[in-house]
Amino acid sequence: MERKTQNKIKRVTKILVDKFGYPYRHENLPAPLDMLIATILSQNTNDKNSYKAFQNLKRKYPAWEEALSAKESTIENLVRVAGLGKQKANAIKNLLDDLNSRDEGFSLSHITELSDLNAIEELTKYDGIGVKTASCLLLFALDRNVCPVDTHVFRTVNRLGIVSEKSRDKTYFILNESFPKDIAHTFHTxxxxxxxxxxxxxxxxxxxCPVEKECLFEEKNLENKTVSAERDFMLLDNVRLLN
Ligand code: SF4
Incomplete structure (x- = not known):
């Protein structure tokens, strides 16, 4: 990433902190496996429903090893509220079975020691885990300086002209080539x-828009001075989700 793009990310980060403040971050990081499963559940749904699905699972299986003997259909019933129940249950079951078969024991320790890029490569070998889910694990549970690209980050970084890419995954890799130090969580959130x-x-x-002067979007809607009423009542906040 060019220096001028890094500087732009830093300016945008500062403007947004002036506007929104620093995002809340719990001092204790969530357990990596909790985070990974919560992020699988959050795919294509809202925070409220993925939170419910996560709670359903955690109540039934306080330790993930307890879910090893569960039927996939049981897991599916528990996570159905988050949508794509069959797919998500399958992804969770495969993940747990794989961890159970590893010499290192039942954990993600084969991932947590890897570099960011290698960790993404390993995680995306699992069915149901894509670049966004993998990068959320890195940022939120492993405290790596990476910026996951969800639908909002994809749209805004492209409109701002920080990247110019048509796919989310490509946007992730370009954006994170050499992301400015220590600000990925603040920028992302x-x-x-x-x-x-x-x-x-x-x-x-x-x-x-507080970053209008930084924005290169050709179809700016400068007439619109109304802030959207759409406001998710649970901003993506992994730590609160898991506690
Ligand atoms: S100026 Fe408009 S298009 Fe650009 S970031 Fe702000 S709201 Fe988005």
């Missing part, structure tokens, strides 16, 4: 908030 509240997919509120 505040950008999601910007995407939800201001830089919405349709009719973005460019007229009140």
């Amino acid at each position: 505040n950008l999601i908030r910007l995407g939800r509240e201001v830089c919405t997919p349709r009719n973005p509120s460019c007229g009140v």
Whole structure:
């Protein structure tokens, strides 16, 4: 990544901190396997439903080893509230079975020691774990300086001109080539908030956007001075999700 792009990321981070503050972060990181399963459950649904599904699983299986003997259909019933129940149950079951077969014991220790890129490569070998899910594990549970690219980050970094890519995964790899030190969590979380509240997919509120001067989007909607009423009541906050 070019120096000027790194500087732009730093400027955007500062502007968003001035606007939204520093995002909440619990001092204790969540357990990696909790985080990974919670992120699998969060795919294609809202935070409220993925939280319910995670709680259903945790109540039934306080230790993940207890889910090893569960039928896939039982897991599916527990996670159905998060949608794609069959697919998610299958991904969770395969993951747990694989961990159980490893010499290192039942853990993600074969991942947590790897570099960011190698960890993503290993994690995405599992069915149901893509680059976004893998990078959420790195950021939120392993405290790595990576910026996952969800739908909001994808849209906003492309509109801002930080990257110019058509696929989310390519956007992730370009954005994270040499991400400025120590600010990935702040940038990622505040950008999601910007995407939800201001830089919405349709009719973005460019007229009140705090980073309008940094933005290269050709179809700016400067007439719109109304901030979207859409506001998810649970901002992606992995730690709160897991506690
Ligand atoms: S100026 Fe408009 S398009 Fe650009 S980041 Fe802000 S809301 Fe999004």
